[in-house]
Amino acid sequence: MIFFRSDYSQGAHPKVMDALMKTNLEHSDGYGMDAHCEHAAQMIKDLIGIQDCDVHMMVGGTPCNVTVIAASLKPYESVIAARTGHAYFHETGAVEATGHRVVAMEGINGKLTPEIIDQALTEYQDEHTPKPRMVYISQPTEIGSIYSKEEMAAISTKCKEHDLLLYVDGARLGSALTCKANNMSIRELASYCDAFYIGGTKNGALFGEALVIKNKQMNENFRFMIKRQCGLLAKGRLLGVQFEALLDGGMDSIYFSMAAHANRMADKLKEGLAAMNVRFCGDSQTNQIFPIFRTDVVRELEKDFFFYEWEPEKDGKTAIRLVTSWGTDESDVDAFLNRVREIIK
Amino acid sequence: MIFFRSDYSQGAHPKVMDALMKTNLEHSDGYGMDAHCEHAAQMIKDLIGIQDCDVHMMVGGTPCNVTVIAASLKPYESVIAARTGHAYFHETGAVEATGHRVVAMEGINGKLTPEIIDQALTEYQDEHTPKPRMVYISQPTEIGSIYSKEEMAAISTKCKEHDLLLYVDGARLGSALTCKANNMSIRELASYCDAFYIGGTKNGALFGEALVIKNKQMNENFRFMIKRQCGLLAKGRLLGVQFEALLDGGMDSIYFSMAAHANRMADKLKEGLAAMNVRFCGDSQTNQIFPIFRTDVVRELEKDFFFYEWEPEKDGKTAIRLVTSWGTDESDVDAFLNRVREIIK
Amino acid sequence: MIFFRSDYSQGAHPKVMDALMKTNLEHSDGYGMDAHCEHAAQMIKDLIGIQDCDVHMMVGGTPCNVTVIAASLKPYESVIAARTGHAYFHETGAVEATGHRVVAMEGINGKLTPEIIDQALTEYQDEHTPKPRMVYISQPTEIGSIYSKEEMAAISTKCKEHDLLLYVDGARLGSALTCKANNMSIRELASYCDAFYIGGTKNGALFGEALVIKNKQMNENFRFMIKRQCGLLAKGRLLGVQFEALLDGGMDSIYFSMAAHANRMADKLKEGLAAMNVRFCGDSQTNQIFPIFRTDVVRELEKDFFFYEWEPEKDGKTAIRLVTSWGTDESDVDAFLNRVREIIK
Amino acid sequence: MIFFRSDYSQGAHPKVMDALMKTNLEHSDGYGMDAHCEHAAQMIKDLIGIQDCDVHMMVGGTPCNVTVIAASLKPYESVIAARTGHAYFHETGAVEATGHRVVAMEGINGKLTPEIIDQALTEYQDEHTPKPRMVYISQPTEIGSIYSKEEMAAISTKCKEHDLLLYVDGARLGSALTCKANNMSIRELASYCDAFYIGGTKNGALFGEALVIKNKQMNENFRFMIKRQCGLLAKGRLLGVQFEALLDGGMDSIYFSMAAHANRMADKLKEGLAAMNVRFCGDSQTNQIFPIFRTDVVRELEKDFFFYEWEPEKDGKTAIRLVTSWGTDESDVDAFLNRVREIIK
Numbered sequence A, B, C, D: 001m002i003f004f005r006s007d008y009s010q011g012a013h014p015k016v017m018d019a020l021m022k023t024n025l026e027h028s029d030g031y032g033m034d035a036h037c038e039h040a041a042q043m044i045k046d047l048i049g050i051q052d053c054d055v056h057m058m059v060g061g062t063p064c065n066v067t068v069i070a071a072s073l074k075p076y077e078s079v080i081a082a083r084t085g086h087a088y089f090h091e092t093g094a095v096e097a098t099g100h101r102v103v104a105m106e107g108i109n110g111k112l113t114p115e116i117i118d119q120a121l122t123e124y125q126d127e128h129t130p131k132p133r134m135v136y137i138s139q140p141t142e143i144g145s146i147y148s149k150e151e152m153a154a155i156s157t158k159c160k161e162h163d164l165l166l167y168v169d170g171a172r173l174g175s176a177l178t179c180k181a182n183n184m185s186i187r188e189l190a191s192y193c194d195a196f197y198i199g200g201t202k203n204g205a206l207f208g209e210a211l212v213i214k215n216k217q218m219n220e221n222f223r224f225m226i227k228r229q230c231g232l233l234a235k236g237r238l239l240g241v242q243f244e245a246l247l248d249g250g251m252d253s254i255y256f257s258m259a260a261h262a263n264r265m266a267d268k269l270k271e272g273l274a275a276m277n278v279r280f281c282g283d284s285q286t287n288q289i290f291p292i293f294r295t296d297v298v299r300e301l302e303k304d305f306f307f308y309e310w311e312p313e314k315d316g317k318t319a320i321r322l323v324t325s326w327g328t329d330e331s332d333v334d335a336f337l338n339r340v341r342e343i344i345k
Helices: A014-022 A035-048 A061-072 A114-123 A149-161 A173-178 A186-192 A222-228 A237-247 A254-275 A295-301 A330-344 B014-022 B035-048 B061-072 B114-123 B149-161 B173-178 B186-192 B222-228 B237-247 B254-275 B295-301 B330-344 C014-022 C035-048 C061-072 C114-123 C149-161 C173-178 C186-192 C222-228 C237-247 C254-275 C295-301 C330-344 D014-022 D035-048 D061-072 D114-123 D149-161 D173-178 D186-192 D222-228 D237-247 D254-275 D295-301 D330-344
Strands: A054-058 A077-082 A102-105 A131-138 A165-169 A195-199 A209-213 A291-294 A317-323 B054-058 B077-082 B102-105 B131-138 B165-169 B195-199 B209-213 B291-294 B317-323 C054-058 C077-082 C102-105 C131-138 C165-169 C195-199 C209-213 C291-294 C317-323 D054-058 D077-082 D102-105 D131-138 D165-169 D195-199 D209-213 D291-294 D317-323
Touching: A014 A237, A014 B014, A035 A054, A035 A186, A035 A209, A035 A237, A054 A061, A054 A222, A054 A237, A061 A131, A061 A165, A061 A195, A061 A209, A061 A222, A077 A114, A102 A114, A114 A131, A114 A149, A131 A149, A149 A165, A149 A186, A165 A186, A173 A186, A173 A195, A173 A254, A237 A254, A254 A317, A254 A330, A291 A295, A291 A330, A295 A317, A295 A330, B014 B237, B035 B054, B035 B186, B035 B209, B035 B237, B054 B061, B054 B222, B054 B237, B061 B131, B061 B165, B061 B195, B061 B209, B061 B222, B077 B114, B102 B114, B114 B131, B114 B149, B131 B149, B149 B165, B149 B186, B165 B186, B173 B186, B173 B195, B173 B254, B237 B254, B254 B317, B254 B330, B291 B295, B291 B330, B295 B317, B295 B330, C014 C237, C014 D014, C035 C054, C035 C186, C035 C209, C035 C237, C054 C061, C054 C222, C054 C237, C061 C131, C061 C165, C061 C195, C061 C209, C061 C222, C077 C114, C102 C114, C114 C131, C114 C149, C131 C149, C149 C165, C149 C186, C165 C186, C173 C186, C173 C195, C173 C254, C237 C254, C254 C317, C254 C330, C291 C295, C291 C330, C295 C317, C295 C330, D014 D237, D035 D054, D035 D186, D035 D209, D035 D237, D054 D061, D054 D222, D054 D237, D061 D131, D061 D165, D061 D195, D061 D209, D061 D222, D077 D114, D102 D114, D114 D131, D114 D149, D131 D149, D149 D165, D149 D186, D165 D186, D173 D186, D173 D195, D173 D254, D237 D254, D254 D317, D254 D330, D291 D295, D291 D330, D295 D317, D295 D330
Parallel strands: A077 A102, A077 A131, A131 A165, A165 A195, B077 B102, B077 B131, B131 B165, B165 B195, C077 C102, C077 C131, C131 C165, C165 C195, D077 D102, D077 D131, D131 D165, D165 D195
Antiparallel strands: A054 A209, A195 A209, A291 A317, B054 B209, B195 B209, B291 B317, C054 C209, C195 C209, C291 C317, D054 D209, D195 D209, D291 D317
C-alpha cells in the first residue's frame, strides 16, 4: 500500500531522529525551560528577523490554535475564519470548548478577503452578537491554496483598521513558503500578523509546532494558558531538540528542503494527471491536490494507494485528496500516475 | 549538576528509542488508528486481564485527567480529590476550564479515605452545590505514598454505594506497583476502578500515557473528547510504539524493572539520610522523597544537585523533593549522601 | 412616540399584575418550590395533554435555550439551527459559552427542513467535527414565519431517524398558534418535540417562560443545571403566579387572546401597507412584519414611530421591523398607515 | 405556618409594587436602555458619592457574581473566597462553569483576612496553579457577620499590594449597613472595592441587584458579558423602576428602613433566645441568626415555623437558621419566643 493519505504518516526526518538520540540521556528541566527550547527559539527569532517576540514550543496544531484563541479573546469575543479553516472545520469544536464562537465565512478558494471580513463585521455589530476580535487564516489553506504577499498585506491592513488580531495557522507553512506560486518571505509573513506558527508535525518532526507571538498582550502569562489548556509537555525539550534539527541552516535547513520536495512531488502528480485530462477541486499550489475521478476509478486506485475521499460522490464522480510529504518517493508518484493511466485508458 | 529534579528530565529508555528508530519510516494512518496502537492496547488488556475495556493512548497526564473528567461528568457534577491531588493542585485549573469543580479535601498522607468521601457528600447534597460524581485518586500519590489493596477496595466500595465513578491517576503507577510496601497487583487495581492510566512520561517514555476505561458510559465517543480537548496526536502511532517497547514481556518488561530501579534508588537515599538522622515530610514509599534540611544545608546542596524546594522555609529548615528515575545512577545517589554527610558533620 | 419596536416594551397584562398584587404578601418557599409554580405546571400539562413531562419556570428565553442545550448535549456535541435562529444569532455566543457549537445552516424563510438537516449531518460526520445531537427551531421563526404541522412532523421524523433531539423555541409561541396560517395545535406541537417553551416575556408577562421537557434524559437533575447557568430565581413563585394568570381558561385564556390581538394588528399593518404597494422582506405570518421603504421614508417615519431598522440600506431602500403586541392600540396601527400614506403619496 | 425561612419568601414592598403598577403600560426600549434604569443608576451614583462608575441592573445575585468574575478574569486566573462564600458554596459551580477556580479558604467567622489572602497567594504562585486575581467577600457574610471599616480597609490594601481586584457581594448589603455593629458607610465601602452590588431580592424587591463597577477594565463591554451569561432582561426597566422606588430618599429610603426593621426583628429574636440560655452558631450581627436547640425542640418548632436546619445533628442538638425580613411581623417574633419558652420550660 502506497500512502498519499497525509503528510504525517511517517516518523521524523532522520536528522531529527538523530538529534533526539544524541540528546536522549541529557538531563534538563521540564516544561520547555531548557537550553534546547531556548536555542530553537533564538534560531526562529533570527530566521524571521524579529527579536522582540515570544516563541512557545507546542505539541500540535490544534493546541496551538485553541490556546492562542483562548488566550487572546475576552469571553464575548469571536474569531473570523473561513468555513474550511482547520480551527472551524476539523477540531471537533475545540475552540467553542473554550467558550468562543468561530464566525465561519464562505471563503474564496479557501481564503478570506478584506471584503469577507467586512461582511462578518457588518453582521456582528451589536451587543447581542459575539464581537469579532481575531482573524484566523491558514497559510497554505486547508485546500492547498496560498495567500500572496499582497493578499495577506491587505488582510493585515483591514485587521489593523478594525482592531482585529491576525493569527496565521502555519501547519504546512514550509509548503507555502517553498511552492512555486509563493511571493512572500517568512519575514514578510511575520511582519503582517500578530502571531503565527511554524508547523513541524506535517513537515518532518515527530510532532511539534513553534508558535511565534509578537503581540505582547496575547502573550501575557501565556505559559499558564498552555498548561490550563493541557498543552504543556513535561519533556518540553523534545520540541526544542527537534526544531534545532529542523531549522539548522536557516533558509537552507531541511525544514525548507523537505517542504520543497513535497511540493515537487505534488506538482508532478498534478501535472501528470492534468496531462491525462483529470480535473481538480479547488486550485492547490502546495502539497495537497484534489483530483476528481469516476468513482469506479477511485475504487480501483484504493486497492494500491491509501488516500482520503474528499467529498461525497456526485454524478458518479468522487474527489480524492492526495498528500505528498518529505518522505514521498518519486517512484510512488510514478506508480500512481501509471496506475491511473492504465485504468482510464 | 546532578538531577534529582524530576523523573522526566531525560529522554526515553534506549529500548523505546530503538523502537521509534526501527519504525520511523513506516507509513501508518493518523490519530492512533494504527497497528502499533492496536497492539499496545491488546498488550495492556492482557496485562490487566480485562478484555472488555478500551485503551486510549494519551499525550500526557493532564490531558488524561481532564479528558476523562470532562467526558464523564455532566455539567453540574464535580470530582472529589485530595487537596494535594495533581488534578487539583498542579494543572492550572485545567479541570475547571472544562466547567467542573474539583472538591478538594484534606487527605491523610496524600490519600482519600471512605470517611473523607462521606464528608464531601455531606457537604454537597442539594441542588445549590455541584453534585459529586467521581472520585479522583493517584497511585502513588503526589507525595509518594500508596494505597494498600484494602484501602483501595474500601474506596471502591464506597464509590459503588454512592454511584461515584472511581478514576486512578497512574502517572507513576510503575513506582507504586514495584515498591516494597505494595500489596496490590495491577489486575486488582484495574478491578477496583472505572478508569486508570499507566503513566509513560515519568517512567521511561518520551511522553505518553495509556488510559484504560472499563466503564462503557465514560468511553462513549471518547475519541471525539480527546480531539475536542486538543489531545489527539496526529502521529498517534508514536504512543503505540513506545508502549509496545515499554510493556514487552508484561510483568517482566522494562516498564516494571525501570520503576523498581527508581524505587531502589529512592530507598537508598532515604535510608542513607535516615541514618544521618535526617527527617522527612510525609511518608513516601516510592520514588519521591522529601527530606528536611537546615536551609543553609540546602543552599550548599543546590550547588551540585538540582531539585525542588518543596515547602517555604520554616524555622530555619527547608523541605526538598528528591526524585529518582529509571536513569538515576547509583553513583549519583552515593554522591548526594556523601555530600550531605560532609556538610552536616 | 409610538412603539412598534418590540413586543416587550410594556409591562404585563393587567390580569398578570393583579395576580402579582394579590399574592404579594404571601410567604412561600424559594426557587420555584411553591404552590403557584406547581399549579402553573399542572395547568400546562393539562393544556398540552401530556402528564408525563416536566415543567420548569425560567426567567427568559436565552436562559431557556442555553440551559436546555447545555443540559442535553455531551461536550463534543453540537446543535443544528437556522442561521437566523435566536440561539445562534442573538445571544452573544451564550451557547458557545457552554462549550457547544451551533451549526448554523441557511434556512428557507427562516426555517430548517429535513434536507437541510441531512446536509448538516453530511458535513459533520467524523470525530474531527462536533457531532450534531439536537435540532433547534423557533416557532414562529425570528422572521415571523411558521412551521406547518406537516413541516414540523417531517422534522420530527428526521430527528428520530438520526437520534437528534428536537427543541422548539417558543418565545412567541402564542403568536404562532393563533395566526391565520397555523394548522398545528399546541398538543400536536408538543407531541413532535423533546422539549419546547411557552414564551411569556413577549406575550404579556413581566418576564418568564415555561419550559416543557418530555425527554427524561434531558431533564435529569435539570434544576442543578438551572442554578449552574445562573437562572434559578429566588422568588420563583413570581413565574408561577404569572403563568397561572396567563393560562387561566386554557385555550380561552388571555395568553391566546393577547397573541391573537397582536397578530390581528400585524395583519392590519401588512394588508394596509400591501395595499399601498409596499413590499416586504420574507413572508411573515405572525406579529412581526418587515416592510421595505425608501430610506427617506424611513427617516420620516422614525420621527413619530420607534422601530428597528432590520437590514443595512441597499439601493436607497431600508427594511424595518414592525412588531405588534397584546398592548398595541388599533389607533396606533391606523396612525402608522396614515403616516405612510401621507409620506409616499 | 410562620416563615423564618428566608428574606425572599414574600413579594416586594408595597411601594415597589406601586411603582411597577404605575409604570406598567409605559413603553420603553428593552434590555435596560431606558429612562428608569438610567435614573436609578444616577440615584446610586449620588448615594455612593461616585460619579465615575458604571451601574448595571442585574436579575439576581448569582448572575451578578458570575458575570463580574467571568468578565474580570483571564482564563487562567482564580478568585479567592471564604469557603462559606455564596459564590463558592451555594451556586452549583456556576463560577467554575465559566472556567475559573474559586480558591476556597477557611474564613474566620465567615470572613477573609489579609493573612488568609497571603496564605492563598503562597499556595498559588507558579504557572501550574490558577493565578489568583480577585478577592470575593460578602458584606454581610453568609453567616451574618460583618466586616468592620478597618477590616475591609485592610483587605483593600492587601488587594492593591498584590494587584488583586476586590469585589463585594452585597446580597444583604442593607442589613450590614443598618446593623448596630456597623461602622462603615456605603460611601466608604464603595471606596474600598473595585465593584460591589446593592442587593434588592433579599430586601424588598421582586428581584434585582444593582451592580456598581468602578474599575474601567472590569466594565469593558460589560453588557456583552451580561447577555453572554444569559442575564440581560428583555424588560430591563423593571429593574430600574424597582430601584427608583427602593432608593427614593437616599439614606432615608425604604431600602434602609426595611433592612433596619429586619435587623431589629433578628436582634429581638437573638436577645430573647439568649435570655433563655440558647446558644448560637457563629456570631451574627445582621438578619440571620443560628440558634442551637435540642433536636426534639426543633421537631416541635417546625410544626408552626418554617426555617432551615443549618447543620447536621450533632450530640442530639441541631442548629437552625432564622431569617427576618422587611415583612417580618413583630408578633411572629413574639410567637416564636413564646413557643420556645413553652417547649423548653
